[in-house]
Amino acid sequence: MNGKQKAAALLLGLLLLVGCGAAETDSTESAGYAPASQEQQTEPQRWRPAGSMMPVSGSSVCSTRGDTAWLKGDVQVDGGFLWQTVDLKTGEREVFCAKKGCTHTDRSCDGWLELGNDDYLCPLPDGTLALLYGRGLPGEEEPLTLELRDEAGRVLRSASVEPETLEGVIYSDGVGLYLVHREYSQTENGVITHVLVRISLESESFGQKQEIAHWENDSERFLPGICTGNGVLAAKTAFEQGADGVRIPMGGVLYELAWDRSQPILAQAGERQALWLPHSGQAAAFRYDYDTGMLEQVDLETGEYTLFAQLQPGLLLTEGAVFTDGWLFCNVSGGAQDFTIAVQRGGHPQHSPMQIVLNGRQQSPVVRQALEGGRLLVQMDQNEFLEQYLDDDGKLTEGVTSEFLWGIFTPEQYLNGDTSYIMVESEREM
Numbered sequence: 001m002n003g004k005q006k007a008a009a010l011l012l013g014l015l016l017l018v019g020c021g022a023a024e025t026d027s028t029e030s031a032g033y034a035p036a037s038q039e040q041q042t043e044p045q046r047w048r049p050a051g052s053m054m055p056v057s058g059s060s061v062c063s064t065r066g067d068t069a070w071l072k073g074d075v076q077v078d079g080g081f082l083w084q085t086v087d088l089k090t091g092e093r094e095v096f097c098a099k100k101g102c103t104h105t106d107r108s109c110d111g112w113l114e115l116g117n118d119d120y121l122c123p124l125p126d127g128t129l130a131l132l133y134g135r136g137l138p139g140e141e142e143p144l145t146l147e148l149r150d151e152a153g154r155v156l157r158s159a160s161v162e163p164e165t166l167e168g169v170i171y172s173d174g175v176g177l178y179l180v181h182r183e184y185s186q187t188e189n190g191v192i193t194h195v196l197v198r199i200s201l202e203s204e205s206f207g208q209k210q211e212i213a214h215w216e217n218d219s220e221r222f223l224p225g226i227c228t229g230n231g232v233l234a235a236k237t238a239f240e241q242g243a244d245g246v247r248i249p250m251g252g253v254l255y256e257l258a259w260d261r262s263q264p265i266l267a268q269a270g271e272r273q274a275l276w277l278p279h280s281g282q283a284a285a286f287r288y289d290y291d292t293g294m295l296e297q298v299d300l301e302t303g304e305y306t307l308f309a310q311l312q313p314g315l316l317l318t319e320g321a322v323f324t325d326g327w328l329f330c331n332v333s334g335g336a337q338d339f340t341i342a343v344q345r346g347g348h349p350q351h352s353p354m355q356i357v358l359n360g361r362q363q364s365p366v367v368r369q370a371l372e373g374g375r376l377l378v379q380m381d382q383n384e385f386l387e388q389y390l391d392d393d394g395k396l397t398e399g400v401t402s403e404f405l406w407g408i409f410t411p412e413q414y415l416n417g418d419t420s421y422i423m424v425e426s427e428r429e430m
């Protein structure tokens, strides 16, 4: 069940709620929904989000606000999972359900979400949470469900949203959820259009969907889940299989899918270089030179490169890096052993002395996500246990399943191997 972690949601810091004017959601025009003002009248084509645009999900483990995190469970319940609330100060967790008398053991529970479908949870600036999820088989044209919840998990409002593909990263500006999806054209040159769709969270237009912008591309773009002030980032990267089976980076391009529908190039990496994008913490991009080990940071405004740190050459930096409070945590696939490097600008790479066993391999605990207050969510271990479930014929069956165990660390605790970190209660003990 290791793959079930992938699509939990993330919200960094407080979203700025700026001018939440009434949305013009019945318009099919993609030129924008923004409230009419002098400025907009002189520049009708320019759409802008209502506040800072933040990624809601991607490869993050959980959504967070302050000292609370919302995490999707690993243990199967009635063909699905339970969303849970974690207190980051104590590590206690409970089911994200406020239904009176609920035993949280089947799909009638408000915390229950169906297996195999993506779902996104987004804390909003007013203290409520938006939950967006699909039902039915992935790829089927089923409507989505949008819910507004309070912090205890009570459903305050629910709406059915027109069918939409839920995949990868979604974003929020606090008053809308945004999806970037791909459309493949029928033409010979196979143009791919990336479309930005807005789903309204505002009371008068809750759940209404509208196309905001689109960009035509010659090929797929990978969305690293990073926003700038002007748009969302998209990347194209390439690797080559070396003689000994090692993946060697072969360059890449980082684009901005800008609100004005342009696609400026922000950064480029050449042969035997990698563009490398932390998925959690501060928005940032790096360029790593495979032959020299030089790691440069890309200025997302100017496109300039500055030396960040000198790493070992020949590293395969994998996805899932975290950049927070000046600390960069990179996960490295090292053949015999995976490990995590922590480095600050101009500093020397460091390792945690802690060791865990994951998938039968010894490695350092994996820093998976930046939390507020400079804290880190760290994947510690895997808990295996026997689980009883009903199989397709309705027969009670027993099988081995597992859940990840999580720890909350400061960077210093992590680097010193300090065991006074906070352990998140396991789902089995909850």
Ligand SMILES: [Zn+2]
Binding pocket: 095, 097, 098, 099, 102, 103, 104, 105, 108, 109, 110, 111
């Ligand atoms: Zn329940």
